Amino acid sequence: MTTIIAFILMFGLLVFVHEFGHFIFAKRAGMLVREFAIGFGPKVFSFKNNETLYTIRLLPLGGYVRVAGEDPEIIDLKAGQHIGLEFNDEGDVNKIIVNNKSKHPNAHVIEIEKADLDHALAITGYEVDEEEKLHFKVDPKAVFVMDETETQIAPYDRQFASKTVSQRAMQLFAGPMMNFILTIVIFILLGFMQGIPADNALIGDVQEDSPAAEAGFQKGDEIVQIEGTPISKWEEFQQTVQNNPENELSMTVNRNNEMIELNVIPRRLETQDMVIGQVGVQIALEKSFIKAVPYSFEQTYMWAKLILVNLGKLVTGQFSIDMLSGPVGIYDATDQIVQTGFMNFLSWTAALSVNLGIINLLPLPALDGGRLLFVGLEAVRGKPIDPHKEGVVHFIGFALLMLLMIVVTWNDIQRLFL
Template structure:
């Protein structure tokens, strides 16, 4: 139960922050945000505030912000349709009843001849018993369609995604990944404030019981200054040498208080099946210290380091150095979260920050249906001076989304085989 709650919290936080970025910049640009959703599939819970419906959906596979104009409008009025009109105190149409007009006895029923709800905001038509005189009705910019007794706000062109500048649209798309990077920075800042920031030197703070380091005689506070005669400048440098030398004896020079001592240690070999790689480990933890300036710096530098690492691994995946089997879906992430939760709250939030960076990077990959793919289309528009045909772009994104769902199924199946079969 502890892992389930932690996973729900983590998933909800990452998706909420990402979609919040999309939503807030859409609203700042004047776009009509129809829905803010966590998850996909059937609604579990929903409520409406101002113009936006907030929903939680069944399938925990992401989320979305539905902005007017990004998809074809659900309701379209055509000549010959019979609709009901209700008016506000200014005499403008504020409700357009598409069906079940009998439930609105005060509505004025007309036959549609022409509708322009994008620019002029008018409906032209005739009374059902009088086709001689055409009436032109002004429509309020915040009028609603009423279909099956459900309200859908109209979206004049200036409230639609396509009406905004290239910069506004690009920022709205980039804002989701940007918020994931900002979340990681904040988490690392909080961790640095609460537990301190890692010292740059290869200084040891804790030693695992029964580990090679304990058996070799290491103590808390020791600083490794040389390995096999090579000077060690940082804990990262020390880690790299240990990782690259499993089951290999290493001679280490250690600064302990005011003296230098020589210790020999043989790292254990740890095998990672997902990437078919073995690395060394001696069972020590890096030392930390409290620093206000260091805490701020840590938030940015740690985010940068992890971003670089993820991009490096992504490059290896693209070039074939890593196989698709190393990817993890929701099942694999849940299993990893279970292990992290058992290791403590600090490691859980560190894991959350890493996943947030990963989510930001993946969404910026220029693939159809992802934020990066849509940004690519906007970049092409900026270069050529006009947008690509919306239908063609929509088809590309639809195919891309289908391929991503297929990839998700494959990755999830691999997770299940790895963990349960």
């Protein structure tokens, strides 16, 4: 149960922060945000506030912010169509009844001649069986009523396409950007609560029954020399130990300003592809908010670099698709990490956040990076790509991504249960 709760909270946080980036910059640009969704598929929970429907959906495969104009509008008024109109106190149309007009006896029923809800915000038509042409002004926040469900109209100045290239690019980039910011914030918290690694080769904890414990190492010892070679950084100490499994090493340590000579034989440790030495010590941690800030940027950069290197290996064939993990694999990894403590869980959340940001910036259809690519092409060409062609590309891309998700999830299930 602990793992389930932790996974739901982690998933919800990552997706919420990502989509909130899209949401807030869409609002700042004046776009109409129709829906803010966590998950895909059938709605589990929903409520509406002002113009936006907020939903939690069944499938934990991501989320989305649906902005007017990004996809074709569901309702399109045609000449000859019969509709009902209701009006506000100023006499402007505030409800357009598309069907079930009998449920709205006070609606003014007309036959449409022309409807422009993008620019002019006007409807021209005739009363049924009458020849007199009527003109109606439409409120910018008027709603369609179809199957008794209200959908706000989207004048062109509220649509995605009406905004400048920079506003659209920022709205698309904001999701991944918020994931990077979340990663930095989490690592700052970790650095402040748990501490950050010391600058020098300073020992924190010494494991019981380890080579270091048997050799007499203590918490607070600073490694200053190994075999006569000066040591100033933990990485130098670590590298020397790893390169000398089962070889005795003479070390000089500074203990309370007293130099002490200790001899230790690193234990042999076999990993999947190498043999390394290990003495059983951990680096000392120091709590400092000032140092935690640069530490968080360093950790974010380190994880981003690692993810990009692995993506490069995937593209060049050094990694196979079988090595990828989907929701099932991430849940299993989360289960193992939760058991090691809250701090490790926080670090795992930060790593997944930067991973989500980078993956979404890949120039693939349906991802933020793919949409940014189209905006960039528009900036270069001086005119937008045909919206219908772009929509087809993103639809195909989304279908392929869902297919990849199914394959990866099946691989996870086989790896874990079969």
